[in-house]
Amino acid sequence: MILVTGGAGFIGANFVLDWLAQSDEPVVNLDKLTYAGNLENLVSLQGNARHVFVRGDIGDTALVERLLSEHRPRAVVNFAAESHVDRSIHGPEDFIQTNIVGTFRLLEAVRTYWSGQLSDEAKAAFRFLHVSTDEVYGSLKSGEPAFTEQHRYEPNSPYSASKAASDHLVRAYHHTYGLPVLTTNCSNNYGPYHFPEKLIPLMIVNALGGKALPVYGDGQQIRDWLYVKDHCSAIRRVLEAGRLGEVYNVGGWNEKPNIEIVDTVCALLDELRPRTDKKSYREQITYVKDRPGHDRRYAIDAHKLERELGWRPAETFDTGIRKTVRWYLDNQAWVAGVTSGSYRQWVERHYA
Numbered sequence: 001m002i003l004v005t006g007g008a009g010f011i012g013a014n015f016v017l018d019w020l021a022q023s024d025e026p027v028v029n030l031d032k033l034t035y036a037g038n039l040e041n042l043v044s045l046q047g048n049a050r051h052v053f054v055r056g057d058i059g060d061t062a063l064v065e066r067l068l069s070e071h072r073p074r075a076v077v078n079f080a081a082e083s084h085v086d087r088s089i090h091g092p093e094d095f096i097q098t099n100i101v102g103t104f105r106l107l108e109a110v111r112t113y114w115s116g117q118l119s120d121e122a123k124a125a126f127r128f129l130h131v132s133t134d135e136v137y138g139s140l141k142s143g144e145p146a147f148t149e150q151h152r153y154e155p156n157s158p159y160s161a162s163k164a165a166s167d168h169l170v171r172a173y174h175h176t177y178g179l180p181v182l183t184t185n186c187s188n189n190y191g192p193y194h195f196p197e198k199l200i201p202l203m204i205v206n207a208l209g210g211k212a213l214p215v216y217g218d219g220q221q222i223r224d225w226l227y228v229k230d231h232c233s234a235i236r237r238v239l240e241a242g243r244l245g246e247v248y249n250v251g252g253w254n255e256k257p258n259i260e261i262v263d264t265v266c267a268l269l270d271e272l273r274p275r276t277d278k279k280s281y282r283e284q285i286t287y288v289k290d291r292p293g294h295d296r297r298y299a300i301d302a303h304k305l306e307r308e309l310g311w312r313p314a315e316t317f318d319t320g321i322r323k324t325v326r327w328y329l330d331n332q333a334w335v336a337g338v339t340s341g342s343y344r345q346w347v348e349r350h351y352a
Ligand code: NAD
Pocket: 005, 006, 007, 008, 009, 010, 011, 012, 030, 031, 032, 033, 034, 035, 036, 037, 038, 056, 057, 058, 059, 078, 079, 080, 081, 082, 083, 084, 098, 102, 131, 132, 133, 134, 163, 185, 186, 187, 188, 189, 190, 195
């Protein structure tokens, strides 16, 4: 049994689906179901006894302690977080609460369980894997080498600062209490179930809806893209064989300027779902005011993970982005659900 937090969100849901497809080991999935958590991502698991879903907060110590005592997981994988940079700029409070205070309380509950309730053998085998981001390293200038695990922390947004704080807490719990932790710092993910507030799904959904495609600033900011299933395989590999207390950068060696990403999405949609007027979706691109404090470039050096654990991404950007655009075209009902608000009403009724 493993305990996954945030397993109804974008990456967490992909992780839970892949885990249950590839292993017999059950999952307890603790998720608060914020606007970003979506049980429709997990609809294929309905009736699957190996998936136990619990709506709740990682900061709810009594609940987390109960789940740990009841299910006795051999590992905790912590995806739960507020994840959107723009939201953190407009309202940082939730980010502090979940990403910092929530992670702290989760660590405390896990420490109590790990130190007091496990046999020596189970204690030695236990793992706490914290899922983090490349944004903690700050912004790179053109020509600077990609982020290694030794790069100093220089978070620039309330989101990345809150993730940096959580990484430091995880590190400290290993150093001080000996909690067996692992941390992964990954680049930008894309793929199925990505909430359409983030660049790639927003561009697909807006393009199909005949809306503007808002490119911030000059569109020359660079992100390093990784197909979400490759992130999930990296986390599984680190959980299986990562060295305790170590940090592993995860990335796909796919640095691209934002405008190139938007252009690629438009080209794929032109091919797969042409506009009725036969014009390109590029016509909808609109340059808008830049994000405050916008990091110019991220790039991940994933050599350590490749060298030590033999991990490689399975998708190139070309194969991954085609799959992604195809998935959104084939899953318009999912898009309608997350954008219409009807799903939110269901959550509030169901968990009232
Ligand atoms: P997401 O916003 O899609 O999902 C987050 C999930 O956490 C949601 O299901 C939400 O309901 C849940 N959640 C939020 N607060 C909670 C709380 N207090 N208690 C329990 N559950 C809570 O995010 P994502 O893109 O899937 O990211 C998952 C993790 O991976 C985050 O920690 C993020 O920092 C990290 N990460 C994301 C990316 C990326 O490109 N998306 C890249 C690197 C790292």
